[in-house]
Amino acid sequence: MKGIVSKVALGVAGTGMAVAVVAVAIGPRVSDWYDGRHQEQASYESGTQAKAERRSMPTWLPDNASGVKYLMSTTGDDRLLRATLPEGRLPVGCSAGLPGRSAHPVPMALKAGWFPQGVAAKATGTCGHYNVTLTGNQLYAWQDGAAVQAALRAEHVTKR
Template sequence: MRGVLIGVVGAVAVLGVAAAVAVPEAKEWYDGRHEQTSSYATGKEAKEERESVPRWLPDDAASVEYAMRTTGGERILKATLHDGSLPSECEVLGGKSAPDPEISASWFPSGAAKDVTGRCGSYYVSLEDRTLYAWQTNDDWVKENRRSAR
C-alpha cells in the first residue's frame, strides 16, 4: 500500500510541474497566434492591403510597421512622415496622458504613452522627429465602432 501511495504522490508532483511549465507556454502561444504584424513601403500600400490600417495615415508615409490583435481592436503603428507633422485629421493634445498600448513589438517604444502628442481618430499618437507612433486600445476600438454603426 505504501508503494501505491508513493507512486500516486510522485505522479501528482510530476503533473504539477508539467502544468506549471505548460500553462504559461500555452498562454503565450494563444496570445501570439492572435497577433499579426505587417510591414509596408508606404501608407497607401498598407491601406490597400489591410482594411484595419487607419485611413488618416498619409499615402506618402514610408516604412510602415503595423501590428494588430485579431481578437479585438488593439493596434500599434509606426511610420515615417515626410513633412514631420501630424495629419490634418488629428487633434493635438497638450500634456494629456494616454493609456499604454495593449500589444507590443520590437519596433514600438515602451514609453510612447508618456509622450502622447495627439489623437488621430481612435488612435493615440506620439511624434518623434518624423516618426509617428500610434496605438489604439480595445476600448477605443469598441467606442469607434459603436459610433460608426449609428
Template sequence: MRLRTSSIVGITATALSVAAIGYTVLPVVGELLGGPGRPQAGYVSGAQAKAARPSLPHWLPDSATEVDYKASSDGGNRLLHARLTDGALPAACTTAVSSARPAKLTARWFPAGIDVRPTASCGQYLVVLDGEQLYAWQTDAARVPVAEAAAAR
C-alpha cells in the same frame, strides 16, 4: 537490454537541450510572425498599407513610409508605426487629452514605454510623433464606443 548510466545521462541532457532551445526560440519566432492571433505586417507606404489592410486608419498619409502594423485578434488593440518624411502630424490629429495603453500588445518595432506620453490623438488612436517617427496605438476601450454608436445608426 540494460542502459548504461552514461546513456541515460546523455539522452536526458539531449532532451533538456532541445526543450531549452524550443523554449528560447519559439517566442522569438512567434513575435516575428506576429504572435498567435496577432496579425502583424510591414508596408513600404501608407497607400500600400491601407490598400492591404482596411483596418488601418484613414488619417495615415499615403506618403508615409516604413509602415508597421499589429492588431490584436481578440479586440480593438492596435499598434502602428510609420515614418512621416515631413515630420508633421496628419491634419486629422489634435492635441492629446488622455492616455490609454494598449493592453497586452507589443512589437519589436514599438518602443517600450512610448505609450505613456501621447502628444496627439488621431481618430481613435493616441500618437507620439518623435521627429519623423510616428507611433500610434488604439485600445479596445476606445474602439468599442465608436463601434456601438455606428451600430445604433
C-alpha cells in the same frame, strides 16, 4: 497490502507534482503562443500600400508615409502602428494635445520590438481612435480595443 497502497499513493502524488511542475514551467510559453496566434503583423513600404492591402489600416495614415509597421489583434481592436512621415507633423485630421479618456497609461496588450515601451506615457495627440506621439518624423500610434468599444457605445447612445 498496506505497503502497496502507500507506494501507489506516493506514485500518484509524485506524478501530480511532476505535472504541476511541468505546467508551471511551460505555462508562460503556452500563453505567449496562444496570444501570438491572435495577432497579425505586417510591414509596408508606403501608406498607400498599407491602406490598399489591409482594410483595418487607418485612413488618416498619409499615402506618402514610409516604413509602415502594423500589429493588430484579430480578436479585438488593439493596434500598434509605426510610420515615418516625411513632413514630420501629425497627419491631416489628427489633433495635437493630450488624449482624453482613451489614453492607455498602463502597459499595452500588444508588444512589438519596433514599438518602444513606455511610449503611451508620451502621447501628444489623437488620430481617430488612436493615441499618437511624434518623435521627429517617426509616428507611433496605438489603439486600445476596450477604449474603442466604449467610445463606439457612447457614440451610439448619443445618436439615439
